[in-house]
Amino acid sequence: MVTDLLMGLGRSVGLLAVVSIAYTHVIRRLPAGRPERTLVLGLLFAAGAVGSMLIPTVLAPGILIDARSVLLGLSALFGGPVAALVAGTLAGAFRLWQGGVGAMAGIVGIVATTLTGIAFERALRPREARLGTPELLLLGAVVGPMNLCGVVLLPDWGLIGQVLGNAALPLLTTSLLGVLFLGTLMLHERERLAVESALAESERRFRVVFAGVRDVVFKTDRAGAWTLLNPAWTDLTGCAVAESLGTPMLDAVHPDDREKAEALFEALTTGWLQHSRQELRIRTRDGRWRWTELNARRGDTADGPEAGMSGTLRDITLRREAEHALRESRRRFQEIAAVLTEGVYVVNDRDVIEYVNPAAEEMLGWRHDELLGRNAHETFHHTRRDGTPFPATACPVHQAIVAGRRFTTHENHFVRKDGAWLPVALAAAPLIRDGKVCGAVAAFHEISERLRQQQILRESEERYRLLFNSSLDAVFVYHLTPDGTPSAFVDVNAVACERLGYPRDELLKRTPADICDDEGAAEIPRLMAEIRRDGGGVFERVHVAADGRRIPVETSARLFHHKGNTAVIAISRDITERKRAEERIHRLAHYDPLTDLPNRRLLMDRLDRAVALAARHGRAAAVLMLDLDGFKPVNDTYGHDVGDELLVVIARRLEAAVRRADTIARLGGDEFVLVLSEVGSLADAEMVASKVIAVINEPVDLAGTAIHVGASIGIAVFPEDGRDPAALMKAADLAMYRAKADGRNQYAVRTVA
Structure with a gap:
């Protein structure tokens, strides 16, 4: 009986091996982490468990012995807890459908083995333990007893004893060997897939890095033809990698650099050199030349006897151009400094002389080669005129280096090589590179003649003092x-x-x-x-x-x-x-001589400020263009003197009608402009316009006669009608003409230009 059970269970385990093959296909085609992979694996394990239950060994009516526990115990390890729950649920449902006196015992065994597998998976995960043969043996040893735990639900003790006596040993043996066999197969497939994925990811990363390297990475064969180029080659030359592979490397090298490149290639490929660095010019697709830094080494022996050399090409065109510009700048500086009559010397941040022009040599009495490398202050600027030591911290050159700004002294003294005093005016400016002071340039000229003239001047001033x-x-x-x-x-x-x-x-x-x-x-x-x-x-x-x-x-x-x-x-x-004359001139330039109101020049200045202030505070400003109605008949009837008196009265009335912060200007004739700074809205400007019309309409008693005039007013508001003074003036002017056209002695607003 035990032998029959073992053979039956063996057939069942053999059937479950098919699950291993299907498992391989699933994990290859469905990446980890996808929900459908979990579901498919759960269904796969459920199908294997059901398949084993379809070919059971019948120990007694309703008591079915099979290898379902092997697959359900492994389902959590190789499919995850969710897949195990799916498989266990479906297997339990199928066993319930099969029925018999052992149905509940079978279901309990299914639940116990499924939960055992889940517990085992959860125990391994936090410790990041590696799944291997010992772990599979341990799981197999536990799954067997868990599968048997349901026998206590059988209806009588005789039946329980029969099951334990005949099926315990086969089930425990099958569970142990089946878990080890099937688990080893699936573990092998999972690890092989992991290795393949790691290799693929490594290859992908290599290609990403290879493509993203800014330097050109290359290899050549023994004949000097390109065998490997990364995309940086296209960035450097404009040539496609595919069309360049197989072409001779030397074809891309500048003719003047080709002999050097040939010698380098021969030295590397013959083994005379293992590594070298050179600067070469490489031709681009459009025929220009780019300077590159070649870092090359002998080709890898793994590439075979045809290996040439490998390495990188770095674009250094900008660096070479900068170096050339720096050399040219230094050459021009030296050429200019050589013809200056002023002495010029350059020191580093330790006050050590790095350059001296001919004029400085002549004035100081030192030769160029004698001064280079010496401390400037200690050599010719160490003593005051009265013989006391002159500290380096007080020297303008030292101050320029420390403070990072220009220092000038109009009277100073150097000590010539022969010990004679050299009175000089000295200016020093810092040399700044990469944001740091690295030295200073000092320029000086002899002031002996100036000092003599100053002495003469002082004597002259003394004589002048007597006459003051x-x-x-x-x-x-x-x-x-x-x-x-x-x-x-x-x-x-x-x-x-x-x-x-x-x-x-x-x-x-x-x-x-x-x-x-x-x-x-x-x-x-x-x-x-x-x-x-x-x-x-x-x-x-x-x-x-x-x-x-x-x-x-x-x-x-x-x-x-x-x-x-x-x-x-x-x-x-x-x-x-x-001052009085200047005040009069200023008054004439900015105010109307008749009304003493601001003229056009002052008006535009104040309007500009009003617009700026309104824009800054997010407020409105208004321009009111006013023209008197009926003023010409007054001039024609009563004469210009009366007309002028009327304009003065109108000016005073306008001043009384607006705020002190507002501006009233006369543009000429009977035309006035009001600038209302920071009004709340158009309604405020309209209220002022109505008030102005009312005060102008009041009669004026001149020459014994009550004179009546009106006013047509055009209103423009910032920013709706214009964002600059010129636009606002134009809008207000057009609005004023509309007011006149609509019947005079009224105001009009927001005329579109």
């Missing part, structure tokens, strides 16, 4: 303390006393800040700093006299030496009349 009292302008002399603060006046001329209304002794107690208005007094420290730096200056200030009068003055100040002290002589000219 005869000046028609106010003259003030004061000393400067070491920190640049002006002292009280040490000398003033009679004009200064008379203009300011102070006795001489009283004025000598005061400082420059004491005679200036508050704004000018606050500017004194800055002005003193500029005078000390530049040696003088010209500026405008307001002097305040003893009686409070404000006197605009133009002051010319200059440093000089006075009784051993640094002093300033300031000559102040009263420019009151000039």
Whole structure:
């Protein structure tokens, strides 16, 4: 009986081997992760289980022994928990349909083996354990007993004893060997598919990387023909890879580089060299040449005896062009610097000399080769004129390197090679590369003649000082303390006393800040700093006299030496009349002489600002173009004088009708313009227009007669009718003409240009 059971179970397990073949086809055609794969595998395992139940060994009526537990126990490992549940559900349903006294025992066995497989799969997954023979043996050893656990549901103990006595050993043996056999087959197929997928993915990644490499990757055969080129070849040359493969490499090389390329190829292919780097020019499809950096090595011996060389080609055209431009720039710099009469030298960030032009050699007394590599400051800029050491931190060249900006000194001293002093004016600017200061360029010229002239000038100024009292302008002399603060006046001329209304002794107690208005007094420290730096200056200030009068003055100040002290002589000219004249000129340029309203020039300036302000705050602005109705008859009847008086009255009425922030301008004749800045809406502009018409309609009593005039007004609103002053003026003008055409003494809005 046991032998018959083993043979029957063996046939059943053999049938399940067909499932392994079907499993291979499913996992090959349906990628992992797709829902349909899980469903198909569940149906496949269910079909195998049902198939084994169709050829059972009948131990007793209604008690069927088969190998279903083998496949259901493996279904979770090779199809996943969902597939196992599908297979177990369908197998259980089929066993229920078969019926018999052992139906419930069979269903319990199906559930137990299915859940055992699921539990086993879940236990292996978190630990990332590898499925192998030990794990399959363990599963087989567990599945057999789980399949038998349902026998307790049989109706009597005699039947239970019969099943356990006759079927336990065959079922346990079949479960153990069947799980190992079938599991090994499916595991082998799954691992082989995983290896094939990994190889395919590796090949895909290689091709992606190969195609995405920016450098040209190549191989040649022993004859020097291309055998491998990636798509970067097309980017470099414009030639398709397919049409280039098989052509000689040397055909693409510039004639001037071909001999070098041939020698390199021969050295690599014969084994004399293993690796080399060269720069070659490669021809493009349109006949141009691109500079490339060739990194080549001897061909791989795995490619056979016909292997030539392999490597990469990197496009360095831009780098070569940049290097050429840099060489040209340096050459031009040296050519220019060589003909300059100014001395020029270049230092690195450590103040080491890297270049000196001929003029610098001549002035310093050093030869070019003697200066290169030496520290500039330590060589010729180390001592002050009074013999004290001159620190490098105070040197303009060092300051330019540290601060990264230009520094200039108008009077400095170098030490020549022979020890003589060389007075110079020096300017230094930083050299900046890639955002970092890498050195500085210094330019200098000898100022001996300038210093001599300055000495002559100082002597002349001393003589001039003796005559300053005869000046028609106010003259003030004061000393400067070491920190640049002006002292009280040490000398003033009679004009200064008379203009300011102070006795001489009283004025000598005061400082420059004491005679200036508050704004000018606050500017004194800055002005003193500029005078000390530049040696003088010209500026405008307001002097305040003893009686409070404000006197605009133009002051010319200059440093000089006075009784051993640094002093300033300031000559102040009263420019009151000039200021008045300038004010009159400004008034004439921007205001109507009759009505004193802004003219067209000032109007356009204010309209431009009103438009900008409205745009910034998202508000509206309005332009009202106004033309008087009935003004010409007034001129014709009463004369132009009365007409002018009427225009003045109208101007005053308009000023009273609008806000102080708004602008009223007269364009000429009887035409006026109102600019309403930041109105809320068109309705606000219409309200103002109505108000203006009402005040103009009021009679004007001139020449003993009540004169009546009206007004036609055109309204344009920003931004609807125009976004710039010219457009708004045009829109308002057209609207005004429409108001006149519609009957006069009214307003019109939003005329389309």
